Amino acid sequence: MLSPCCPRRHDRPVPETAVALRGAGRNYGERAALRDVSLELDEGRTLVVFGPNGAGKTTLLRMLATLLRPHSGEVRVLGRALPDDGYAVRGRIGFLGHEPLLYRELTGRENLRFHARLHGVDAARVEVALDAVGMTARADDPVAELSRGMVQRLAVARAVLHEPELLLLDEPHANLDPAAVAQVQPLIGRASGRTRVVTSHDPAGGLIGADLALGLRGGRVALLAPAGDVKPAHIAALYA
Amino acid sequence: MRATISALLRKELALELRTRESVPAMVLFTVTTYVLFHFGLDRNALDGDLAAGVLWVTLLFAAILGVNRLFVAEHEQGGFDGFLLAPVDRSAMLVAKAIALLCFLCAVELIAVPAFGLLLLGPSLGQALPELALVLVLANAGIAVVGTLVAALAIQTRARDLMVPLLALPLLVPVVLGASRATSPLLAAGGAEALPGDWLSLLALYDLLFALIAYAVFDFLLED
Numbered sequence: 001m002l003s004p005c006c007p008r009r010h011d012r013p014v015p016e017t018a019v020a021l022r023g024a025g026r027n028y029g030e031r032a033a034l035r036d037v038s039l040e041l042d043e044g045r046t047l048v049v050f051g052p053n054g055a056g057k058t059t060l061l062r063m064l065a066t067l068l069r070p071h072s073g074e075v076r077v078l079g080r081a082l083p084d085d086g087y088a089v090r091g092r093i094g095f096l097g098h099e100p101l102l103y104r105e106l107t108g109r110e111n112l113r114f115h116a117r118l119h120g121v122d123a124a125r126v127e128v129a130l131d132a133v134g135m136t137a138r139a140d141d142p143v144a145e146l147s148r149g150m151v152q153r154l155a156v157a158r159a160v161l162h163e164p165e166l167l168l169l170d171e172p173h174a175n176l177d178p179a180a181v182a183q184v185q186p187l188i189g190r191a192s193g194r195t196r197v198v199t200s201h202d203p204a205g206g207l208i209g210a211d212l213a214l215g216l217r218g219g220r221v222a223l224l225a226p227a228g229d230v231k232p233a234h235i236a237a238l239y240a
Numbered sequence: 241m242r243a244t245i246s247a248l249l250r251k252e253l254a255l256e257l258r259t260r261e262s263v264p265a266m267v268l269f270t271v272t273t274y275v276l277f278h279f280g281l282d283r284n285a286l287d288g289d290l291a292a293g294v295l296w297v298t299l300l301f302a303a304i305l306g307v308n309r310l311f312v313a314e315h316e317q318g319g320f321d322g323f324l325l326a327p328v329d330r331s332a333m334l335v336a337k338a339i340a341l342l343c344f345l346c347a348v349e350l351i352a353v354p355a356f357g358l359l360l361l362g363p364s365l366g367q368a369l370p371e372l373a374l375v376l377v378l379a380n381a382g383i384a385v386v387g388t389l390v391a392a393l394a395i396q397t398r399a400r401d402l403m404v405p406l407l408a409l410p411l412l413v414p415v416v417l418g419a420s421r422a423t424s425p426l427l428a429a430g431g432a433e434a435l436p437g438d439w440l441s442l443l444a445l446y447d448l449l450f451a452l453i454a455y456a457v458f459d460f461l462l463e464d
Contacts, residue, residue, distance in 0.1 A: 118323065
């Protein structure tokens, strides 16, 4: 069984604030994809991010994952300032984006072993992760031959393989059937105990298990409130 | 870093064995080019400068095919993101990719050089083979390092297929020059002559210089 969360590998002070943004922004050429975003997320809490396509959700996640540099403002993740200290937090982040980050011609097991080696994780954990997402039986099939739901389950296994403290999840239930959603919940759901930033388009479902809700529109913060105070109608207004 | 390079290299070789996208295409290209030279030059046998030039220009163009494919899986299948999310030295990718390309070039030459001997070369290759192997290794190392650097740069652009030859060929002129001059006496009509040490030194110096340049700039090519 994969452990819920993992204060295991690093001798470091545990930050109370897992994610902190102050006036953070990011441009693509002349276009501002994200503007003046400020928020704080405590350790073990869940931030759910809503917004229509192109609102900046994925940009926010990629910035927190150290894959994109912030162009303005301050970004701190797990107590470290980005981009300067990106190296120090990379191994502590689990990123599940739109792309599974798996090589199509390699098998699921080969892909996970590859990522395990990159993260310095014991090969035995690959089998545990495969079992946790119910993919042991198909682990030796090339990823190209798997259904999209199976690929997503492998992607979940990849994202949690190294027991990250912070999960960045971009519509994590995409392509998953209800049984698969239930299966991955202990790994990436609130029960995992990890700090989570999750994007969602589901006004009702997205708020379940969330502590803080962020609504983005045109790269700007249109909504930031405790999840308990947010009604589905508030979310729906973002898409109007 | 060694474990990371090993993981990346194993992945590279597994992908090539699984897809067979680079090496077979490079081999086919070299053999086809020899046949074209055979008819284009209207000569049954080459030796000396001309043989060395044909051999190295053909191998260089074949290498460009491999360079073009070097980062395609990373770019199209999220390999860059997967790698950048790991707490590893980014230079490991440079080293692993360069070694992978070096392996591909050596594999191609295992077929391409004997094929050259059969299809175009006048003098026998047997006597020159040990010295030729040394020239091949030095030239391959240069092509691998520069090819990896250029491929990493070109993959970020839309016109990747155009950028690779435009950037790599001028940078690799010293390799072709050094390798051809070093190879020429080995393929002399009257039998293999002594290997010119100064051209080998040039190749070694080129390899060292570009290895240092690549190491210094590769991180920036992976930066957002």
